[in-house]
Amino acid sequence: MYIIKVKGKAKIPDYIQIRDENFVLVAYFRADRPMKNPEKFGLDGKEEELQELIEKLPFGKLQKLEL
DSSP, X not given: OEEEXXXXXXXXXXXXXXXXXXXXXXEEEXXXXXXXXXXXXXXXXXXXXXXXXXXXXXXXXXXEOOO
């Protein structure tokens, strides 16, 4: 899976996109809120690691999600 952080504009907040190996969007959530249903993507129990990654992630750079 891949992760990208999208910069919001004006009143629109920053968002996180998680995409599968074919770059199909599988999850989309606000950067300042935790992901809903992390177990659906095999990320159950890795919420803290994911939040730390999101904070360090640069805007607009697609990265392989390795937790």
